[in-house]
Amino acid sequence: MTTTRPLIVGPEEPISPYPIKLKGEVVQGFGRGSKELGIPTANLSEDAIKTLCHDVNTGIYFGWAQINNNNNDNDNKDNKDNEYRVYPMVMSLGWNPYYKNEKRSAEVHIIHKFSEDFYGAELRVIVLGYVRPEKDYSSLDALIKDINLDISVALNSLDRTSYNTYKDDDFFLSDKS
Ligand SMILES: Cc1cc2nc3c(=O)[nH]c(=O)nc-3n(C[C@H](O)[C@H](O)[C@H](O)COP(=O)(O)O)c2cc1C
Numbered sequence: 001m002t003t004t005r006p007l008i009v010g011p012e013e014p015i016s017p018y019p020i021k022l023k024g025e026v027v028q029g030f031g032r033g034s035k036e037l038g039i040p041t042a043n044l045s046e047d048a049i050k051t052l053c054h055d056v057n058t059g060i061y062f063g064w065a066q067i068n069n070n071n072n073d074n075d076n077k078d079n080k081d082n083e084y085r086v087y088p089m090v091m092s093l094g095w096n097p098y099y100k101n102e103k104r105s106a107e108v109h110i111i112h113k114f115s116e117d118f119y120g121a122e123l124r125v126i127v128l129g130y131v132r133p134e135k136d137y138s139s140l141d142a143l144i145k146d147i148n149l150d151i152s153v154a155l156n157s158l159d160r161t162s163y164n165t166y167k168d169d170d171f172f173l174s175d176k177s
Helices: 032-037 046-053 077-082 140-158 161-168
Strands: 020-027 042-044 059-068 087-094 105-110 122-132
Touching: 020 046, 032 140, 042 122, 046 105, 059 105, 059 140, 059 161, 087 122, 087 140, 122 140, 122 161, 140 161
Parallel strands: none
Antiparallel strands: 020 042, 020 122, 042 105, 059 087, 059 122, 087 105
16 A cells, blocks of 8 residues: 655644754764665754654754864864754654663654764754654665655655744854854
8 A cells, every 4th residue: 555645744834843953962872774765863962852842742853053063173074064054954753662762752854865984963943843743664675765755754754944043043063152
């Protein structure tokens, strides 16, 4: 059976509890995101997850994200070019039923190809909407397909003026701050 999913989600502008703003350190996950899925994720620290979980259900969310690398290696051209950039993101909050995790995690996939990891960096996220609940899958392929669809849904949903404007929110650091 093929189920179709909407390619755009949420009302014309974010409504309560959104926007949800969180920041935290990028911590090590199980490392499966890059290796098994080809979809790297930045795992948020426990403290950041605590702020989030009071307000929202587990599931997949979309919004904007920024990485602020304190140990910025200024000789690294990629770091320099990406400083202060705000990227679209999809975030999975929950237990990863496919992998049967025993600990809840918040994993952010930033929709951009980075040349290196950023463990220890500060991650700032503005969550603007909900995409779907977490699911179990009969194959890794099915999980990867659904995540790729989540990415399209996030990009379509952010491409509306009232969502796009959060890219310039004061919560994100800028070269003016
Ligand atoms: C957008 C997105 C959607 C996801 N949806 C699911 C899901 O429905 N079910 C699930 O078990 N895991 C889901 N995941 C989590 C992946 O299984 C997880 O990122 C992977 O296990 C890598 O985790 P690790 O970096 O801690 O190893 C999703 C991840 C992302 C980024």
